[in-house]
Amino acid sequence: MDDPRTIPNHGDAPPVHWRRNDYSRIPYWLYHDPQIYAQEQERIFKGPTWSMVGLEAEIPNPGDFRTTFLGDTPIIVDRAADGSIYAMVNRCAHHGALVRREPRGNAREHICIYHRWCYGLDGKLKGLPFRRGLKGKGGMGPDFDMADHGLPQLRCESYAGVIFASFSAETEPLADYLGPIFRSHFDRIFHKKIRILGYQRQRIAGNWKLYLENTRDTYHGTLLHEFHTTFGLSRITQTGGVTMDQRHRHNLIWSKIGTDDQAQYDAVYKEVRDDSLRLLDPRVVEVKPEFDDGISLAICAIFPNATVHQIGNSLATRQVRTMGPGEFELYWTLFGYEDDSQEMTDHRVLQANLVGPAGLISMEDGEAIEITQRATVAEMDDCSVIEMGGGGKITSLDHRVTDIPVRGLWSYYAELMGIEPEGAER
Ligand SMILES: [Fe+2]
Incomplete structure (x- = not known):
């Protein structure tokens, strides 16, 4: 090491011993450590950032959808009947399966293949097979509320036709996040x-x-x-x-x-x-x-x-x-x-x-x-x-x-x- 100093960080993530405080020395373990990786998913990809999830030109018509990932999380981006764009987690509320496996397509709803739970283009749960059982037997309990089991929604904004999504309510509006230099680009x-x-x-x-x-x-x-x-x-x-x-x-x-x-x-x-x-x-x-x-x-x-x-x-x-x-x-x-x-x-x-x-x-x-x-x-x-x-x-x-x-x-x-x-x- 050309500089033996270590400068302790003052955060609550795993300790990083920076050898300089101007980021001219990056410890290699930051590229390999599973704990750092898990922390990145929470603090960056689910943190106060906007991630690009697609282009409006990919979903021009109502019902058009594409699937992608935001960090590790599978995502569906679609255009609803009224033209608005939604981004939602691509994971069935029932058993956690991917609802959409195709890269893109057009549909009136998203149906999970595992047990056929059906979601609207806005991610709300619309129906599920045998909800009320069969011949008075089985089915979901009386407390089951469809409204509680949609696909989790992300914030979704576009700039110049580029669609971004964010998990965090704290993220500034997309236009501010990009700032004047990148808006103009x-x-x-x-x-x-x-x-x-x-x-x-x-x-x-x-x-x-x-x-x-x-x-x-x-x-x-x-x-x-x-x-x-x-x-x-x-x-x-x-x-x-x-x-x-x-x-x-x-x-x-x-x-x-x-x-x-x-x-x-x-x-x-x-x-x-x-x-x-x-x-x-x-x-x-x-x-x-x-x-x-x-x-x-x-x-x-x-x-x-x-x-x-x-x-x-x-x-x-x-x-x-x-x-x-x-x-x-x-x-x-x-x-x-x-x-x-x-x-x-x-x-x-x-x-x-x-x-x-x-x-x-x-x-x-x-x-x-x-x-x-x-x-x-x-x-x-x-x-x-x-x-x-x-x-x-x-x-x-x-x-x-x-x-x-x-x-x-x-x-x-x-x-x-x-x-x-x-x-x-x-
Ligand atoms: Fe290059």
Whole structure:
């Protein structure tokens, strides 16, 4: 350890001995510990946060539903007959079975296959077989009240067509939770009606927080992802930056293609790039201008489970679904706009090759997370060194040679978990 000091936390979660109070040293056991994981489900996923659960464009008609997860909890999101959107726990009140097993569909009600208990689109219990018994025998007792046995409801709000849900009555309104910076980014990406193009799913054998770090870690972007550097979609020499909200829970990494020149590129990447590589289909890196601000790459991470990306003309949301301390599912929803030409739709579908489990860019992120999880398990008392960009104040920057958004993430995480060190950076 380069700094033997330990700074005790003052919360009631398992004790964390932070070696520094600016979140530049993250103990590895936080990625592995089952007690921490259980605490995260309570304090984060069921705590005062909003988690993305889908897009309004996925459920345009009454009766449309999709299933998802909020942390470990299975969720149904649907649109009722009056057009309103509900989010409810996908678990039958009778015996705890999943009520909906399909990823999506359209229905008038949700019926559990186990004993056919039937719930309305608002989650209320509508009926159950043999409630009054048969021939005067059996059935539910006289005290049984249907109103007490619906599917538990979550708070549900949308912004710019993106649906979020929260278990906590204390969570601020969604618009405030996003704040002005991220509302304006949502307004930018979702500035007109979207059309869902498809889905990708992947299991990653690593802790879910490694993915939250990854989507705030701009340092790795042009080093791990050689495709980016080689073919110019994103280089650290381009104009770009990192932008956080005031509490540093959300982060936007952005850059503009065509803002560096060959001399700058040569100076930085000459030693590492492979000039012999050629694309058989260069359209995969062709950015068709569609935003006035010239931003060609925008990775927008919303705490705790959502990412919205623009990589060239590839647009998608990504949702983290926790599956225990050592595994999570990443769920990608690719979209374009309703008024896209066929040519533009084809272009976006072609650029879907950049992302997802086998994406020319994204595949390395899964690998980077898995090798971190694997290598840290034996040295849980050791810690990472998150110091690019220096220690001290956590702040937005007009460059990307920094790890500061990762420290911002941990500062908010520690606050929610009740494990902030004394004198912690916020
Ligand atoms: Fe990455």
